[in-house]
Amino acid sequence: MHNVALVTGAPGALGKPIAERLARGGFAVALHYHSREEAARRLAAEIEASGGVAGPFRADVRSGAEVAAMIREVEKTLGDVTVVVNNAGLVRDRSIQKMTEEDWSVVLDTNLKGAFNVCHSVVAGMRARNHGRIVNISSIVGAMGNFGQANYAASKAGLIGLTKALARETARFGVTVNAICPGFMDSPMVNGVPAEVRQKLLEQIPLRRFGEPEAVAESVAYLVGPGGSYVTGQVLHVNGGMYM
Numbered sequence: 001m002h003n004v005a006l007v008t009g010a011p012g013a014l015g016k017p018i019a020e021r022l023a024r025g026g027f028a029v030a031l032h033y034h035s036r037e038e039a040a041r042r043l044a045a046e047i048e049a050s051g052g053v054a055g056p057f058r059a060d061v062r063s064g065a066e067v068a069a070m071i072r073e074v075e076k077t078l079g080d081v082t083v084v085v086n087n088a089g090l091v092r093d094r095s096i097q098k099m100t101e102e103d104w105s106v107v108l109d110t111n112l113k114g115a116f117n118v119c120h121s122v123v124a125g126m127r128a129r130n131h132g133r134i135v136n137i138s139s140i141v142g143a144m145g146n147f148g149q150a151n152y153a154a155s156k157a158g159l160i161g162l163t164k165a166l167a168r169e170t171a172r173f174g175v176t177v178n179a180i181c182p183g184f185m186d187s188p189m190v191n192g193v194p195a196e197v198r199q200k201l202l203e204q205i206p207l208r209r210f211g212e213p214e215a216v217a218e219s220v221a222y223l224v225g226p227g228g229s230y231v232t233g234q235v236l237h238v239n240g241g242m243y244m
């Protein structure tokens, strides 16, 4: 019987290496997706072809009912969820004067309420089984802010608060809750930024390069593995030294 890890936004730039790393670590991986069903199916097939166990599961994380139904489906198909990586997220960047209420709501509802919805659906089972690992993918921007990202920064800072509160609530039941704050990673989210802005960003990174998504995957593996068993309520920065 495998331990089951749920990765939200699994077909994404960070989600894919996280899911692959957890599969290599022996987890059956529930690959959550929202719109990219084909990519989720392809990733499941790749993981299975290399000897792992994985399946695609759909939900809009903004909906508590959809998330709860998805968790029931995962548990019926793969087994009890012991690890959750709340990775689904999006940006809707504009300076505050141009930011609409819709820009604000879609980012907060996806990045922050989405993680709440998933935690809300899995925590009772983890508590009952006296074991669980939750990793919330926040961002360097949640710690230091960023021009044009008031909505995104608020959502990612909120995730850090959620992480610490939930860590305190669940520790006595053997559940750890931590956040990872990636810096600027080599991914479409960062590659979509204009070249001159990318250059300015690079100048602010002591390691002088954007990070490999695999570095985030390795951090997740650490937090959910034996090395992370005494670590809870923490924020792990993976950012090339950009924020210290």
Ligand SMILES: NC(=O)c1ccc[n+]([C@@H]2O[C@H](COP(=O)([O-])OP(=O)(O)OC[C@H]3O[C@@H](n4cnc5c(N)ncnc54)[C@H](OP(=O)(O)O)[C@@H]3O)[C@@H](O)[C@H]2O)c1
Residues within 6 Å of the ligand: 008, 009, 010, 011, 012, 013, 014, 015, 033, 034, 035, 036, 037, 059, 060, 061, 062, 086, 087, 088, 089, 090, 110, 114, 137, 138, 139, 140, 181, 182, 183, 184, 185, 186, 187, 188, 189, 190
């Ligand atoms: N890339 C970076 O440099 C960086 C840095 C710091 C933090 N992060 C954070 O890391 C996480 C992953 O980023 P990424 O670069 O891998 O982004 P990505 O490639 O755009 O992947 C994001 C994932 O979120 C899912 N998603 C979006 N809206 C959703 C919704 N309403 N319901 C369910 N799922 C939804 C998408 O699902 P579908 O594709 O199926 O629609 C997609 O798989 C995000 O939380 C991001 O904020 C990224």
